[in-house]
Amino acid sequence: MWMTAPLVEVTSVSKTFTRKAAAAGGNTTFKALDNVSFVMTKPERVALIGPSGSGKSTLLRSISGLHTIDKGKGAVSVMGRVVQKNGSLASDVRATRSRMGMIAQQFNLVGRLSLFTNAALGFLGKVSGLRGFLGMWTADEKQAVMRALDHVGVAQFAGQRANTLSGGQQQRGAIARAIVQGAQIVLADEPVASLDPVTARKVMKLLVNLNEADGVGVIVTLHQVDYAKLYCDRILALKEGKVVYDGPASGLDDETLKNIYGAEFEDAFWGEAKA
Numbered sequence: 001m002w003m004t005a006p007l008v009e010v011t012s013v014s015k016t017f018t019r020k021a022a023a024a025g026g027n028t029t030f031k032a033l034d035n036v037s038f039v040m041t042k043p044e045r046v047a048l049i050g051p052s053g054s055g056k057s058t059l060l061r062s063i064s065g066l067h068t069i070d071k072g073k074g075a076v077s078v079m080g081r082v083v084q085k086n087g088s089l090a091s092d093v094r095a096t097r098s099r100m101g102m103i104a105q106q107f108n109l110v111g112r113l114s115l116f117t118n119a120a121l122g123f124l125g126k127v128s129g130l131r132g133f134l135g136m137w138t139a140d141e142k143q144a145v146m147r148a149l150d151h152v153g154v155a156q157f158a159g160q161r162a163n164t165l166s167g168g169q170q171q172r173g174a175i176a177r178a179i180v181q182g183a184q185i186v187l188a189d190e191p192v193a194s195l196d197p198v199t200a201r202k203v204m205k206l207l208v209n210l211n212e213a214d215g216v217g218v219i220v221t222l223h224q225v226d227y228a229k230l231y232c233d234r235i236l237a238l239k240e241g242k243v244v245y246d247g248p249a250s251g252l253d254d255e256t257l258k259n260i261y262g263a264e265f266e267d268a269f270w271g272e273a274k275a
């Protein structure tokens with residue numbers, strides 16, 4: 001079951017939000033995802049692109065079960081385990097989530113804890129809560145954490161409080177935590193949006209390495225189409241909550257991009273994403 005099931009299966013997912021009106025009453029509903037389907041059968045690097053507000057983060061959060069999708073036929077499964085269906089989270093969603101590494105744009109790490117402890121938090125799904133809470137890691141666990149920090153190039157900062165690290169060092173720490181966790185899927189929500197281009201490229205390369213060397217499936221939302229094309233092999237484009245492109249990065253031509261981004265087309269490129 002674990003070996004043959006798709007890594008990620010999103011079937012007919014819709015997500016409606018209620019928008020509160022400024023004045024009393026008159027709330028409106030808004031469909032952020034509209035019948036989205038998408039399957040990742042083998043570990044790939046999938047870039048989620050699309051204009052601001054097109055539903056990228058909502059899709060990522062629906063995959064991890066942080067958003068509950070609309071009732072109906074919609075369903076999300078990860079590695080053969082149901083995350084949610086018909087508007088309800090599965091009762092064992094925490095266990096499934098422990099196989100997913102999450103990387104956000106900011107606030108990835110617990111600021112007052114050391115980088116080492118933050119990376120070691122990747123063990124939390126596997127060790128008793130109390131042992132993790134008290135930081136009672138075994139020698140093997142400590143070694144694994146240091147290996148992961150070394151792998152992403154931040155071992156020298158292990159003892160430093162996370163909130164004193166640079167943005168790039170924090171993102172590397174989040175990747176190390178996913179490695180410690182043994183994540184089979186990494187969901188990264190705009191992981192390079194607040195980084196300078198040089199650091200952004202390094203972080204993207206670490207995600208590529210995680211996929212190529214460790215067979216981890218990566219789904220990453222990106223504002224920069226250049227990065228999506230350069231570092232990902234598949235692109236899923238959303239527009240107004242609908243999938244408007246799902247295919248190889250090489251197949252995404254300017255005409256399709258103009259249709260996706262409209263007036264935002266020129267802004268979707270940084271022009272700085274070099275290998």
Ligand SMILES: Nc1ncnc2c1ncn2[C@@H]1O[C@H](COP(=O)(O)OP(=O)(O)OP(=O)(O)O)[C@@H](O)[C@H]1O
Pocket residue numbers: 017018019032050051052053054055056057058059
């Ligand atoms: N909790 C919420 N309540 C109400 N509306 C929401 C909520 N979360 C998201 N939305 C709306 O859903 C739409 C999709 O938002 P989402 O954050 O998924 O877009 P995005 O493509 O990730 O955008 P960006 O590129 O700007 O981050 C937006 O119109 C947003 O305002």
